[in-house]
Amino acid sequence: MLLNGKSISDGAGDSDPHELSLPLSGWLLRIARGTGRRPALEVYSGAGFEDVSVAAVMGPALLRGARRGRRLGRPWSLAWGQIPLSTDAVEVVFRRRQRSVPARPAVLLDRFWVAEVGLACRSVTVWAGQVQATARVMAA
Secondary structure (H helix, E strand, O other), X not given: OEEOOEEHHHHOOOOOOOEEEOOOOXXXXXXXXXXXXXXXXXXXXOOEEEEEEEOOXXXXXXXXXXXXXXXXXXXXXXXXXXXXXXXXXXXXXXXXXXXXXXXXXXXXXXXXXXXXXXXXXXEEXXXXXXXXXXXXXXXX
């Protein structure tokens, strides 16, 4: 599977080429097949399964989930979702108090995105063309 033109296994060592281990949170993303053989993104925390997002034909969830936590004594915040068919890029900004922290999202299969930062943030806003979504970053 592809992550910005490279195998997502490039970020996960010798693991399955359909998986990506996120460096800050340690969460695992897995590419799978959903209903109708559409691509799906499975999201796993250290505690287990968190979410599955099947590629939507109409009205995808731009911002599917957002969590924050600590790993090895360091804070992190994470968000993920789907890229609308009408655009090919997303912009992600996490917020902590009065501070805005832009994040560079990783794009998987040109359909899904994920972004994480090394801070405990309270909210995240995502833009894709004219579409915008904001959510509270929940404790993991």
